[in-house]
Amino acid sequence: MKIALLGTGLIGTFYTMSIHGLRSRDEVVIVYSRSEERGAKFAKENNIPNWTTNLEEAVSHPDVDAVIVGLPNNLHKAAIFAAVDAGKAVLCTKPLARNAEEAWEILQKVEKAGIFHGYLEDLVYTPKHLKAHASVENGAIGNVLWVRSREAHPGPHSDWFWNPEISGGGAIIDLGCHCIEIGRSFIGKDIRPVEVVCWADTQVKPIEAEDHAIGLVRFQNGAIGQFEVSWCFRGGMELKDEVAGVDGSIRIDNFLRTGFEMFSAPGKKGYVAEKAETDTGWLFPVGDEVHELGYNHMFTDMFNAIESGQNPIESFYDGYVVNAIMDACYLSAKTKKWEPVELKEWRGKTKVEPLSAFVEYDENHWLVKKETLPDGRKKVILKVKSSGEIIEKVD
Numbered sequence: 309m310k311i312a313l314l315g316t317g318l319i320g321t322f323y324t325m326s327i328h329g330l331r332s333r334d335e336v337v338i339v340y341s342r343s344e345e346r347g348a349k350f351a352k353e354n355n356i357p358n359w360t361t362n363l364e365e366a367v368s369h370p371d372v373d374a375v376i377v378g379l380p381n382n383l384h385k386a387a388i389f390a391a392v393d394a395g396k397a398v399l400c401t402k403p404l405a406r407n408a409e410e411a412w413e414i415l416q417k418v419e420k421a422g423i424f425h426g427y428l429e430d431l432v433y434t435p436k437h438l439k440a441h442a443s444v445e446n447g448a449i450g451n452v453l454w455v456r457s458r459e460a461h462p463g464p465h466s467d468w469f470w471n472p473e474i475s476g477g478g479a480i481i482d483l484g485c486h487c488i489e490i491g492r493s494f495i496g497k498d499i500r501p502v503e504v505v506c507w508a509d510t511q512v513k514p515i516e517a518e519d520h521a522i523g524l525v526r527f528q529n530g531a532i533g534q535f536e537v538s539w540c541f542r543g544g545m546e547l548k549d550e551v552a553g554v555d556g557s558i559r560i561d562n563f564l565r566t567g568f569e570m571f572s573a574p575g576k577k578g579y580v581a582e583k584a585e586t587d588t589g590w591l592f593p594v595g596d597e598v599h600e601l602g603y604n605h606m607f608t609d610m611f612n613a614i615e616s617g618q619n620p621i622e623s624f625y626d627g628y629v630v631n632a633i634m635d636a637c638y639l640s641a642k643t644k645k646w647e648p649v650e651l652k653e654w655r656g657k658t659k660v661e662p663l664s665a666f667v668e669y670d671e672n673h674w675l676v677k678k679e680t681l682p683d684g685r686k687k688v689i690l691k692v693k694s695s696g697e698i699i700e701k702v703d
């Protein structure tokens with residue numbers, strides 16, 4: 309793949325590290341930056357042969373197969389439109405847009421033009437997520453009842469994130485998009501998100517948008533996706549997921565507490581990990597950040613899909629659904645009520661299986677629970693089928 313990269317900020321850096329690091333046959337051939345100085349420096353540091361301050365020039369470069377959008381959220385739509393008009397496959401970072409209306413316009417544009425589109429939601433491509441997801445698909449934990457996904461850090465690194473006109477919101481639009489898609493991924497992207505309830509507040513930062521939020525997304529089959537996002541969490545970047553199924557559970561730490569801990573009295577003297585607050589004392593580095601954050605598997609999926617004419621795991625339709633869920637969250641945070649997720653088009657299942665999985669104890673009883681007590685006795689809680697009475701039996 310020959311890539312035009314739009315944006316030379318944090319995500320442009322991570323994307324280039326991933327693309328140039330994993331599959332040497334893929335290459336960023338041109339980078340767009342609005343600053344000549346930054347563009348030239350970024351190109352030199354990353355062995356990119358061309359750089360430009362003209363976005364159209366980047367997307368229409370004759371060598372380019374695919375355009376990657378790594379610009380602030382308010383620029384995603386125009387950048388995607390430019391890539392589509394140039395006839396190039398287009399991959400866009402999260403969130404797809406600032407709201408569902410903008411995301412829908414983007415989706416219409418790519419689909420009408422028949423252009424390949426990939427939504428760069430890296431956190432459903434982390435090695436831990438992929439393995440956990442495969443286990444869920446194999447039935448290892450039964451039907452998924454509840455997914456709790458948490459992303460929390462001390463706040464973003466650039467001015468534009470803090471301006472809701474440019475970014476579309478605060479911690480929900482910035483971090484909630486990841487957590488919501490992680491929830492959809494485990495619960496099933498073909499299960500319709502029906503309604504949400506959300507608390508959001510500005511607890512600490514001198515900004516208009518929310519710096520902290522918690523939300524519940526209820527799915528048509530009764531499963532719940534819970535997200536917890538914060539821009540005022542101290543101590544680094546937490547990326548933590550929990551999945552609870554009828555027959556099991558999964559817990560994942562993708563960052564901060566990955567099993568790698570270091571103590572340095574004089575200081576590590578440099579970068580520790582994304583959003584780390586200090587380089588002295590107890591530190592939590594991350595082994596291979598671009599790998600552990602999912603970028604490698606994400607681009608492998610995207611580029612393989614382009615080459616083989618298949619759909620990637622994450623498309624702009626997914627980005628649109630996530631934007632629609634976030635719109636409902638913003639509304640719910642205002643009304644303090646459950647609010648419906650408004651989707652112009654639902655492409656998943658319309659009929660769903662119930663989540664309940666009754667276990668029969670014997671022909672007259674349902675099993676509610678069995679447990680070994682501290683004194684070694686075995687106890688079962690049963691429901692009598694005929695009367696509905698709940699009883700217990702001790703062995």
Ligand SMILES: NC(=O)c1ccc[n+]([C@@H]2O[C@H](COP(=O)([O-])OP(=O)(O)OC[C@H]3O[C@@H](n4cnc5c(N)ncnc54)[C@H](O)[C@@H]3O)[C@@H](O)[C@H]2O)c1
Binds near residue numbers: 315342383402482
């Ligand atoms: N895990 C992830 O997937 C992830 C992580 C970080 C950021 N992002 C997303 O990537 C996008 C960029 O975020 P970032 O962290 O790289 O931000 P950043 O501030 O580090 O970089 C933004 C880039 O856009 C350029 N830019 C800013 N305003 C511009 C303008 N008006 N015209 C042209 N260029 C302009 C900047 O110069 C810079 O090169 C955002 O949509 C963000 O949500 C995704």
